[in-house]
Amino acid sequence: MKMDNWTFGITMIVVGMGGTLLTLWILSLFVSVLKKVFPYKKEECN
Amino acid sequence: MLEAFGSGLYGLVAGFTNLHWSNPVMIIVGGVLLYLGIKKDFEPLLLVPIGFGCILVNIPLAGLMEEGGFLKIIYDAGVLTEVFPLLIFVGIGAMTDFGPLLERPSIFLLGAAGQFGIFLTLALALALGFTKLEAVSIGIIGACDGPTAIYVTSQYAPHLLGAVSVAAYSYMSLVPVFQPPIMKWFTTKEERMINMGVVRKSASKTTKILFPLVVTVIGGLIAPKGLILLGTIMLGNLMKECGVVSRLTKASENEIANIVTLLLGIAIGATMDGRVFLKPQTLLILALGFLAICLDTACGVLFGKVMKVLSGGKINPLIGAAGISAYPMSARVVQKEGQKYNPKNYLLMHAMGANTGGQVGSVLAAAVMLSILKGMGII
Numbered sequence: 001m002k003m004d005n006w007t008f009g010i011t012m013i014v015v016g017m018g019g020t021l022l023t024l025w026i027l028s029l030f031v032s033v034l035k036k037v038f039p040y041k042k043e044e045c046n
Numbered sequence: 047m048l049e050a051f052g053s054g055l056y057g058l059v060a061g062f063t064n065l066h067w068s069n070p071v072m073i074i075v076g077g078v079l080l081y082l083g084i085k086k087d088f089e090p091l092l093l094v095p096i097g098f099g100c101i102l103v104n105i106p107l108a109g110l111m112e113e114g115g116f117l118k119i120i121y122d123a124g125v126l127t128e129v130f131p132l133l134i135f136v137g138i139g140a141m142t143d144f145g146p147l148l149e150r151p152s153i154f155l156l157g158a159a160g161q162f163g164i165f166l167t168l169a170l171a172l173a174l175g176f177t178k179l180e181a182v183s184i185g186i187i188g189a190c191d192g193p194t195a196i197y198v199t200s201q202y203a204p205h206l207l208g209a210v211s212v213a214a215y216s217y218m219s220l221v222p223v224f225q226p227p228i229m230k231w232f233t234t235k236e237e238r239m240i241n242m243g244v245v246r247k248s249a250s251k252t253t254k255i256l257f258p259l260v261v262t263v264i265g266g267l268i269a270p271k272g273l274i275l276l277g278t279i280m281l282g283n284l285m286k287e288c289g290v291v292s293r294l295t296k297a298s299e300n301e302i303a304n305i306v307t308l309l310l311g312i313a314i315g316a317t318m319d320g321r322v323f324l325k326p327q328t329l330l331i332l333a334l335g336f337l338a339i340c341l342d343t344a345c346g347v348l349f350g351k352v353m354k355v356l357s358g359g360k361i362n363p364l365i366g367a368a369g370i371s372a373y374p375m376s377a378r379v380v381q382k383e384g385q386k387y388n389p390k391n392y393l394l395m396h397a398m399g400a401n402t403g404g405q406v407g408s409v410l411a412a413a414v415m416l417s418i419l420k421g422m423g424i425i
Contacts, residue, residue: 010169012165012185016164040253
């Protein structure tokens with residue numbers, strides 16, 4: 001795909017920043033689900 | 047006889063006669079890197095071999111970076127193939143405790159905001175006339191993550207490898223110097239005083255074991271071009287958390303990481319040949335790299351302010367500054383700054399959470415970037 005620098009830069013900013021934020025948000029949701037499904041039990045620290 | 051004497055003597059002075067003006071300058075640069083590593087304790091594990099490699103490669107006629115040369119063999123085997131940064135990632139994963147991040151998963155978002163400088167600097171580098179792939183490699187300095195920067199640059203702009211890696215590692219060690227003023231500019235005294243309380247242990251062992259698998263699968267599906275970056279760091283972490291392969295974990299965080307760090311450092315130093323390195327472009331790359339890391343800090347703190355509002359004032363925006371990958375320096379800086387304004391404030395574990403989020407974030411940002419490039423057909 002032929003693309004000028006301006007289009008490339010803006011695409012990287014929007015899709016790159018958005019993609020990183022979205023991926024980490026999805027991961028945080030998964031971690032929250034994991035914590036609910038496998039709750040911490042106090043005896044684990046023993 | 048005299049002719050033989052002359053030839054013999056020439057052999058002894060050829061090193062001097064073949065010295066390009068840039069070689070002594072780079073030998074001094076190598077000396078400065080050694081000084082920073084040895085005397086100032088700035089990332090000595092990397093700066094010492096890089097500095098020495100830089101000195102070695104700037105001594106003419108030794109042929110260390112020519113075909114079959116000692117440094118060339120190391121460079122081709124570990125840097126060109128990207129094996130070294132990936133092996134270091136296994137070690138980093140084995141050394142990192144994601145516990146504080148798992149206690150408050152929303153802090154993951156700070157790890158994303160701490161990478162925004164990458165993309166902003168990429169755009170600036172494009173505006174300054176760098177090619178697309180060069181701009182990507184310069185922007186990635188903002189990941190504040192040496193192995194990621196080396197991985198991306200060695201693949202897409204290998205001629206910039208020396209400048210990019212030196213910038214990534216040097217700025218990482220300067221975090222305690224440049225972060226505090228930025229944190230101060232973007233926060234009020236009241237915000238800096240917010241007490242976030244103590245971090246309560248709430249993640250089970252099962253969660254800790256499943257975490258690296260979830261990150262690998264989800265992150266890999268979204269950004270497959272960066273899967274190997276995510277996969278190696280998460281393999282190291284899985285070995286650490288599962289607890290049944292302690293020999294492998296110890297080898298990853300000690301022997302393997304140490305050997306690879308030495309070879310990687312000396313190979314990077316070997317890319318700093320004065321004739322290639324000393325040009326205005328290098329200074330521009332160093333300046334842009336610095337800007338990238340400053341922007342990361344600013345974006346992290348500003349996102350911390352957003353999270354403070356969303357959480358009803360429970361989050362101290364200072365921890366946003368730890369959303370970069372400089373682990374654990376950045377978290378320590380946050381703790382120190384927080385205590386300056388509220389001596390009863392213990393932000394360390396919260397900042398550690400953001401900091402480990404920044405580690406995942408930096409790798410993910412690179413993975414996302416590579417996948418976008420692939421999607422656009424640029425790589």
